[in-house]
Amino acid sequence: MKLEDLLNRIPVLETLGDTNREVSALTFDSRKAVENSLYVAIKGTVSNGHDFIKAAIEKGANVIVCEEFPNEIIEDITYLKVKDASKTLGHLASNFYGNPSSKLNLIGITGTNGKTSTTTLLFDVFKILGFKSALISTVEYRIDDEIIPSTHTTPDVIRLNQILAKAVESGCEYAFMEVSSHGIHQQRTEGLQFKIAGFTNITHDHLDYHKTFAEYLNTKKRFFDDLNSDAIAITNVDDRNGNVMLQNTKATKKTYALKTMADFHGKITEVDFNGMLLNFNGKEFWTTVTGKFNAYNLLLAYAVAIECGFHEDDILPAMSQLKRVKGRFETVKSDGGVFFVVDYAHTPDALENVLDSINEIRTKNERLITVFGCGGDRDATKRPEMGRIATRKSTLAIITSDNPRTENPGDIIKEIEAGVEPQYFSKYTSIPDRREAIKMAIKFAEPKDIIVVAGKGHETYQEINGVKNHFDDTETIIELARLMSK
């Protein structure tokens, strides 16, 4: 593509060198620069991309976009100075890939919990309705039936535009994507044109990165602040910060709730391990997707589908056919009658919701055993809170490991234990090896008891010191339950 076309509507403060040249590719990583590519120097969390300008040129980049010109200016290279390189990258990526986000209906979902669930439910509903869509999620990226492995919940803006361009080319009319707070903060969604933005909820997570809850909240809000006036913003007004999200948006505002008045109002009529009987805006339907929190995800998906122009008489029957989302309140019943719930709850709020959902369903004759841990190199303040919640809400909590990464598993466990209240000291035990922890839960369980294995959901690995060893909660449960004939 011609550099002059690529720069269409992008403000440049100062130019050195010739702008009449072809650009073969875009990159923000010097190691991935190729012949005649354009390298954008970004100030990151660990290093500064400006230090790699020379390395990018050595690999073939001949256009450099940066916030400060380097000391050494090389002949035949074009240097463009911009105010904000990250922001500029977003607009360059959109231009380079032909502005794909404006050629389909892009729907972004943000919030602490429920993004993967809601986007996946939407992708599945639209498939049932007969539409081809793209999905960008923590679990996987999809272009209709094609599955692309996921690296980030919200990938970088070049990758995003690549996927969206491919989706447009494949005839997708919709794209459902998760918008993480890291993604917003690092401007990975810059330049994308969202048709609808949805908010699930906001609770404690990622304070290692955002430092304070106020900053985390503000980052999420920025996604709505940046929407165009022709977009639609849908928020959960049962969440105490639901309205905050829409304070400064130019988009049309819509609300959904189970507890309060809202444009989209839902009610749970019945809920058990097999599914839920729900009532959305006065119409009842049954779904096998269960767990109280999933009523919120389904309601947001319903609101999005209505705002896309579909009729409730088409949406609700499609919702009745939905399957559960991988690793989100997935249930397994062993031959011995023990009930397992595998769930990706890795935040205090998510764990509380899962345990509350089960406690509302169970008759209390059965015991609830919770196996969980907390990730290493992630927000450590979640740890004591999760320890407190698990012991408060279960008959027995077994504290174990969940991706220790570079941390010592024993130290993480100690931080979780520190949150257990004295009256519950007898309600927990700690077993660092996750397989052994699940084994202990099964040994302890009697028919009809419920074992929740939380934190890893769909994950198929346990990450220790940069190595991802195969580990799958569901697989381990099935194997151990069979071996132990429970």
Ligand SMILES: CC(=O)N[C@H]1[C@@H](OP(=O)(O)OP(=O)(O)OC[C@H]2O[C@@H](n3ccc(=O)[nH]c3=O)[C@H](O)[C@@H]2O)O[C@H](CO)[C@@H](O)[C@@H]1O[C@H](C)C(=O)N[C@@H](C)C(=O)N[C@H](CCC(=O)O)C(=O)O
């Ligand atoms: C903390 C964080 O989010 N880091 C992301 C960030 O990297 P960074 O800012 O640390 O990059 P850096 O190492 O400081 O480098 C700065 C710049 O120099 C460039 N560089 C660096 C070295 C070199 O030799 N040459 C070079 O050009 C880098 O490409 C970069 O542009 O930008 C990179 C490119 O987009 C991301 O891949 C990277 O994600 C890391 C791997 C990551 O683990 N991120 C997680 C925390 C994340 O983003 N998670 C969220 C939310 C998860 C959820 O709760 O769902 C997600 O959306 O996945």
Ligand SMILES: Nc1ncnc2c1ncn2[C@@H]1O[C@H](COP(=O)(O)OP(=O)(O)OP(=O)(O)O)[C@@H](O)[C@H]1O
């Ligand atoms: N609407 C919701 N409200 C509260 N908790 C939820 C909700 N939806 C899901 N959860 C809980 O959060 C867990 C993670 O759900 P999901 O993967 O959909 O969230 P996410 O926002 O994509 O998370 P991540 O930040 O890891 O991408 C679920 O396993 C469940 O325990």
Ligand SMILES: N[C@H](CCC[C@H](N)C(=O)O)C(=O)O
């Ligand atoms: N996207 C989240 C997922 C956490 C999942 C949990 N299993 C862990 O490793 O902490 C994160 O990277 O913080």
Ligand SMILES: [Mg+2]
């Ligand atoms: Mg997710």
